[in-house]
Structure formats: structure tokens, C-alpha cells
Amino acid sequence: MDWSSYAHVYDIMASNNPSYQDIVKQAISEFADIPIPDGGIIADLGAGTGNFSIAIAGLKPNAIIHHVDNNPQMIALAREKAAQQKISNIQFINSDTTEYLNNAGKLHAVISVHAIYPLSHPKEAISGIYEKLAPNGHLVVCDLGRILDIKDWAFYFFRKNVVQNGFLYTLKMFYRGRTVSAHNKVIANNQKSGIYWTHTTEEFKETLQQAGFHVSRIMPMYRDYSDFAVAKKAGSKRSSGAV
Ligand SMILES: C[S@@+](CC[C@H](N)C(=O)[O-])C[C@H]1O[C@@H](n2cnc3c(N)ncnc32)[C@H](O)[C@@H]1O
Secondary structure, rough: OOOOHHHHHHHHHHHHHHHHHHHHHHHHHHHHHHOOOOOOOOEEEEEOOOHHHHHHHHHOOOOOEEEEEEOHHHHHHHHHHHHOOOOEEEEEEEOOHHHHHHHOEEEEEEEEEEOOOOOOOOEEEEEEHHHHHEEEEEEEEEOOOOOOOOHHHHHHHHHHHHHHHHHHHHHHHHHHHHHHHHHHEEEEEEEHHHOOOOOOOHHHHHHHHHHHOOOEEEEEEEOEEEEEEEEEEEOOOOOOOOO
């Protein structure tokens, strides 16, 4: 999968896809309730163009956000957006998620959106997140679980955008973002051939629980193609409630 060429059209998809915007809203509202100590670390794994890391950095100005991605183009776009918004509490880390987790210190919260399924060992990565979280640390995660149906998405985009933005805007958006469906085809093929992890909502919940997490929220999102969860690592017996 060539994430570099996807990087340049990624935000065309993101800003014109209401179901992606629903994930942003849901994740940010979950983070609003998560206490993070001053200087605490929040990692965004597979953070892409920064649609989550930058919003969370704004929401938690006293935290340090680790924006982790192994694609330099994605990181460059995110860095530019953070600078435009004068967000300075983000560190951009060009790293594979697994490698980052192997070397990370204690994390106070983790977010990962549509970036667990492409990993070679997604279940081990979820266990790795659990290990690195501090007691009472939270994971907010949304992961693509079902095989993308390209025609279904094209139809959805068209319908939503014609209604909201008009026919001409929609045609221009399709033209500018014409490589999005080519990228999604590659993702779908990798899902079909088992290179990418697919799961039901129940399987995703079980994976989180098997890693040790208490799952406080689990629901299908992204038009039922993905699973959204909020999961917590139990507090240590000696430290009552400290994050
Ligand atoms: C579908 S995008 C999601 C981006 C972002 N989380 C969002 O929802 O807007 C997947 C991201 O995962 C990154 N990625 C893929 N494999 C990775 C890996 N092994 N380690 C770190 N990042 C990875 C890609 O570069 C890409 O930015």
C-alpha cells in the first residue's frame, strides 16, 4: 500500500466524508473526559495528516502529543497543519507503530484511527499499547473491520455531497480526489487476501479484552465498516486513581 500518494488526497476524503467527521467528533468528545496530567503523553498511532492529533493537542494544551506515523508525506502535511494552527505541543515521530511501542516510555492515553488493521501484527500491537499505558490510561480506537465496498462508498460520497454542496462542487471533488477510490481498492484487496486484519465488532471487543482492557464503549461506526471503542487499563492496586 502506497500511503505516500494517498497522503495528498487524504484530506479531500476526510473533509468531504460525513462519516469520517463523525469519528473525529466522537473521539474528541471522548478525550474531553479523559484526565491527562500536565506533561502527560498522548500517542496517536498511525496519525496520518493529523486530523486527530492536532485536535487533541488543542484540547489538551498541557499534554504532549506523539504523532506517530511511518510515512514522511503524511507527517509533512500534519506538521504544516499544526504550524498553521499554531499548535506546538506535538512531537512528530517518523516510526513504525510496533517499533515506537517497543521503545516508548509510559503513555497516558493512546488514540489510533484506521491504523491498526494495516499492521502486520495488529493483535500484538493492541497488547503493546496496553503494556505501555499507565494505570488508568485510556485507549480511544477506531479500526476498519469490514471489507470496503468501493461502489457503495462512491455512491455515498456522491449522494451526501450533492445534497450538501451541490452538483458542481461534487464533480470537482471527485476529480480532485479521483485517486482515493484507487487507494481504497488496494485496501479492499489487501483485506480480501488477508494481508489486512478484518474483524466483527464482537471480535474487536474480544481482542481488546484479551489484551487486558476494560472496554467501556464499543460500537460500529463509519457506516458499519469500522469499530469504535474506548478501553481502559485498570489502575494499579497501590495507586488509587492517579493517571
Ligand atoms: C487510513 S490512514 C489513517 C490516518 C489517521 N489516523 C486518520 O484517521 O486520519 C492510516 C495511516 O497509518 C499509517 N501507517 C500504516 N502502516 C503503519 C505502520 N506500520 N506504522 C505506522 N504508521 C502506519 C499510514 O501512513 C497512514 O497515515
